[in-house]
Amino acid sequence: MDFELTEDQKKQKESFAGLCAKEIAPRAEFTDKEAVFPEENIRLLGKVGFLGMGFPEEYGGSKGDPVIRAVLGEELAKACASTYLSAGASSGLFGIPVLKFGTQTQKKKYLPGVLSGEKMGALAITEPQAGSDMLGMKTGAQKSGNGWLINGSKTLITNGPVADYYVVAAYTDKEKKRDGISLFIVEKGTKGFSSGKPFDKLGVRGSPTSDLFFDGCEVPGENLLGEVNKGFLQLARTLSHGRIGMAVYSLGIAQACLEESISYAQERTAFGKKLAHFQDVHFKIADMKMYIDVGRELIYKAAWMLDQDDSQSVLFASIAKLFMSEHTTKIASDAVQIFGGYGFIKGYKVERLYRDSKLGEIGEGTSEIQRTIITKLVEDQY
Ligand SMILES: Cc1cc2nc3c(=O)[nH]c(=O)nc-3n(C[C@H](O)[C@H](O)[C@H](O)COP(=O)(O)OP(=O)(O)OC[C@H]3O[C@@H](n4cnc5c(N)ncnc54)[C@H](O)[C@@H]3O)c2cc1C
Known part of the structure; x- marks a missing residue:
């Protein structure tokens, strides 16, 4: 058992994080405020090969697996949740069923455009x-x-x-x-x-x-x-990818909340001390870190199981999604709390993260439906 990312995965993460911070994060506030579709982000993600990761080269894809998609996906969701969601719906929710169940003609016709970011899928x-x-x-x-x-x-x-x-x-x-x-x-x-x-x-x-x-x-x-x-079975296979994708969506938002909270707590003063010196702020930050790190491990495990075609991958996709999304809404709420009144004001990143976090508990099957799936799958084992 190896809990470390490989050197290659670490390098990819670092370089993709740099790209997201430089090109995608600066446009996130405008994208949210004006509700504009960030088309240029999608094109960029196509150009750098993010959309095509794990798809065969003959359809415009590149090397990759669900684990590296999760590793890089966190960076994208952290930078801009809107871009992450639309990119995932296009190359993932549309692209994966076409790749898995499509004819050669369908794959050749639809995948290259979607993976290059020139076309959008849903x-x-x-x-x-x-x-x-x-x-x-x-x-x-x-x-x-x-x-x-x-x-x-x-x-x-x-x-x-x-x-x-x-x-x-x-x-x-x-x-x-x-x-x-x-x-x-x-x-x-x-x-x-x-x-x-x-x-x-x-x-x-x-x-x-x-x-x-x-x-x-x-x-x-x-x-x-x-x-x-056979559509129901085909959707069930697609939705395992989608649920891990939604868990990664929540993970990226949670990590952004943690980073925002730490830097604000280090600069904001109250009662003559930095917020970072108050024990209650410590506890919030410690809880954020704990849930994020546990959630990340769960997501990597679920992604790895999906890659291995493991019979438990459906169960773990639901567990990862449920765990990460529910903790992320709490983490985002705590981040707003650490920012106090400013956390409630447009233009402060945590205000947007708080609003974005809620979708994690609804999209790709609500928390209640994940609990139903988990119970059913666990009961079937006994
Ligand atoms: C921003 C956004 C993007 C989306 N994108 C897509 C997309 O690309 N494609 C797509 O097909 N859909 C998409 N959806 C829809 C999403 O998948 C559904 O909203 C979600 O599955 C819940 O369905 P519903 O809204 O009809 O709620 P309902 O099914 O009406 O549920 C309402 C409430 O009842 C609860 N409930 C329902 N049944 C049970 C039960 N058996 N036991 C316990 N509680 C239950 C639910 O958990 C929920 O709390 C999107 C939704 C949003 C908000």
Whole structure:
């Protein structure tokens, strides 16, 4: 057992952290304040190979595995959570199912653009009446000649307003419930498809989220992704990556909170002393450090298990996501507390981190759903 990153991983982390601090972090406040999609960040991440990590070279990818993606992902989420979320939805939530279940033609057509950052991808599962309860979705796809006709709507879709390509979940046989869902690739501009305006959100305001509408949307037969009626299983495999991705999102935010809190406590004075001399501030910082370090180890373990195709990887992805996201909302709240009144004011980074932190407990399955999954998987073992 080796708990150390390799020399190569450490070097990659250092160099990517430098890039994020120099190019991405300075734009984070504007991105949040004006709710603008940070397109230039996505292009940059494509250019430096971050989006393509772990994908085969023939589709524009580069060397990498879930562990190094987590290591570098922390740096990106720390610099700008909006950029991290949109980048992850594009190359991860869209790219991974296309890579795992797509035909050679689909991979060649869709992956290079998404991995270079020139095109954006999205994954659309959630519907107005069905989020946690995925099987409650109503969107359906009916065979029509050589293709499919999709009817229904999706909501809360990351990159909804800006994506070029969408992986869309729809019932192809509603009676069969989980064995009746299929995935389709829908391109922007397809007849019968439209996306809504970006929602005005609490956090990750630079990552656009919207409704999607399918009104007799005509999808050619070759846009079925993987096998018909196998969509639920395909999504389950995709969501393990997504949950680790969401845990990394929380980790990056938590680490940023810790760093902000330490430097503020060292400079701010009250009662003639630096805040860093008050025991209550020590305790908050010690707890932050403890939960961040434990969470990081858990995330690396879950990522490593996913890479090994370990049968426990689904369980550990949920554990890592649940642990890190819930501690991060507490860490962000403590960071605001350390900043006192200024922590409540726009322009102070911890104010943004506090708002961004909450999504970790909701996206990729809420905390309640993670607890349900963990209990089910643990019960199955006994
Ligand atoms: C910024 C943002 C980006 C998102 N991006 C995407 C995306 O790219 N693609 C996508 O498909 N979706 C996306 N989502 C949707 C997200 O996955 C859902 O919001 C989430 O799964 C919860 O579903 P819901 O909102 O319908 O809540 P509901 O399912 O209605 O849940 C409401 C509450 O009830 C609880 N609850 C529900 N069922 C149970 C149960 N069985 N036991 C205990 N408690 C339960 C939940 O935990 C929650 O607290 C995004 C959401 C946000 C906010």
